[in-house]
Amino acid sequence: MQGLSVNNFDLNGKSYPLIWGGDAANFSAGANSVISSQCFDGAMNSYKVKGKIVFCEGIGDGSGILSADGVGAIMADSLFTDSAFSFPLSATVITTEDGQRVLDYIRSTENPVATILVGETDKDVMAPYIPDLTAPGVDILAAWSPVAPPSIDFEDTRSVEYNIISGTSMSCPHASGAAAYVKAAHPKWSAAAIKSALMTTAHVLDPKKHDELEFAYGSGHINPLKAVKPGLVFDATEADYVHFLCKQGYNTTTLKLITGDNSSSCGRTKPGRAWDLNYPSFSLAVEDGQKIDAVFTRTVTNVGSPNSTYYIHAYAPYSRVSVTPSTLSFYAVGEKKSFAVKVSGPPISQQPIVSGAVLLTDGVHVVRSPLVIYTILPGAAYPSNSIPEKRPSFKGSSLYHGNGILGRN
Template structure:
């Protein structure tokens, strides 16, 4: 491609570039944000399933902030050379080295901004090391966060190889870099791609670099595992909605981290926190944030009560524990010489790490502590070292996990499934503090972090486990196996039901023997895009090839061979939808599957035929699902399910019905944000979905 662009207007440049030969699409180089062990045992994928050299030929491509190669999680003892299919490279700038575990590493920085980072694939943030080790880290005995969660930390497939593509820096993850990383990962020969990043606002598929990159990966037989985003619990907040990729929500595991507060009057309150600070049983003065206002800064008590950075007076707060009326910045207390903080939040189903002793309590307990402060001349308190408790309610969809329905294509259910994403222990970069605060001098080899960034690599590891067992399966078949075998979640614990957890909770062991799979190819997704209103020109912006829309007549997504069903009904209309599906037998050669339907009495769901008889592995059978029901208005979600069983396998597909506006609004994604996992959200005070605002 040649030519010089003398007119610097963006619109002119874009038009001229699009006219040049070989250009598929032209997008602004905006930035995306990062979506940030007992967990594998909780999923049932124990060492007995993945021990030894199991999965050693599987290569997982991790598009993230890089990796810390010296971590114990990435040692390569007993590893042979990389598989013959590997075509990648290792960029060794600034003393970075690969081995037979980390077999490839590249970095990209189209913005040429290396502030507070290293010009190499080395991870200075921690996020990339955490996600890579969650998916495929070696087993490390005695790993912990200052003694919390102590045990063996390992990834889903410890013998899998890792290829690293560093696209995220201090300024974020540039679109051009993400696309380049996808291209390189595909050419390098990876088997699964893990992408724990995304954007805040939905955009058309041809403007979404992850949708475009994962489409190209799918064409080359590679499944992309994506994070669903951390903008819950709001509906239509789910990110990464393309049907050819796997979108993963976050849920809890059966442990939680707490820290107790002891008041001077003997009252004890239990809050959530990852707190390693030991105050040696000593109580310290306790003050309400509103009484510690920094008048010189212009802060009023109303402003200081939320403990915003700069709002607290160091003279008033020094040596004291402060009560903050909201979930707040640890840096605010650190900057004001405070000793610790008690923070109030209506939602606290996961824990943060802070640079000072902190615990997060509910509003009712906060009111009691406030009453104590007001009624006592010299209130005192102590924050105890963190503890680990069993969470008997797990798994539950966590509050921050982004919810459906799919804002782009409401007739495709998103997220696809849920996986552990709360309080996950995994490898960390020693260049980054565990709390992400600049002035936090602590350094750890393993950190406890929450986010859909953490659930995504769990699904990546499970996909690698299935791929190692069935190396010839397509991305759609692997995705189908993970979805149809997912564990049923309890809707009583999750009011958003399938819009919170999709098909259910990840179950890797079941996924290797799903019985039936819903397969799909590039042509199926092309047909889907054409029905979504793409013409041949816009279609090629996604596919990057010579695909053609034979018809541009708009249509529903009901016929895409997807392992779930979503029926969006305009407000005020009766429920009516007809879906067609085809399943491929991957179980027993001679098997007969019988269908059952679980649905509310007012919903009529007919499966035709209701019995599928197979005589060979690889045989295909089609069926139709007809859904009818009453008129609905403002209906958030109606849950149902279809189940096929041959007496050995259970193939379950959720079916949801929900109302939409008569004309479903388009929601263009107009801005891409800098890298953000939940810790950075908290640091910057964004916390959308946690505090309910910006």
């Protein structure tokens, strides 16, 4: 049976007695089988747990088993399947379905046993990430403070110089390093040009991996080697972003806080759709019941061959997409050309995000920008080129969750 964890505790293949956490309740501490099945710290009966591997119906930090002198833990959870956690003892996380198999085995066997093997590297090139751009952020080996606990148990006293962790704290250095790599190759490029190069050359990810598509993984997974030679870039100046912020509803006072320039002003710019920001993506929010109708203008700068011709193709579900002009010819490096993308379609309501793209190709380069369409409530604010805010609501007890992580507070 295969599980997921960062396990560097070697049991040498030795089998140990296996017990269900619900059969090891610390009644003297007020615990019962429901609580001990989650293997919370203080809820475990050390007389029954000592020297055994414990099956837990949920993810915890492992301290409950450790403090009860257990050898290891098998935790069942299907919510966290794409990232591994470090624990202060030998542990692995399996799916709830496999967990039921383990529980059936325990209940049907007179003397159940188990072992936990040292972890092996598992490569998943389609792991989920976060916008505008994605970078490696799952199970990354990185430097670690020797005075910080190496696992999710804050009382873990081990000291390590490296650890395997996941999250944006890992993907951000990769993205920054990729940007620095592109900057080293093109010292005079602006930050906007570098970001454009990274976004338009990214690996396209599998849309079946996440319901929110580009709102989950952005333009795709970074490809630094291709980003050095993107062919075209969508460049933008400070003035472009000032105009964008004014369209978003910033006034002169709040604008100065962002720019740090007392001369910044919105002038006569009024809040509205900021579709003309020269950004390497296209985002269309449609109010429920309204038609799909938008025109985006973009300008690209040639950073490839002095003589090249790009053909533009665009598509999006449930809509008609046209591009004018459909061909861009360049005769010099640094030359700029503009085009407009018109998106139209029937009225839509309660429509999840649909994903399309605008592609510029010259036979050598493929400059890809995502085009997404989604619905919003009538009268709602619709910041262009940004993700609509979703405020999660939590119901129920905050003490623990049957299949949650870090059950204790």
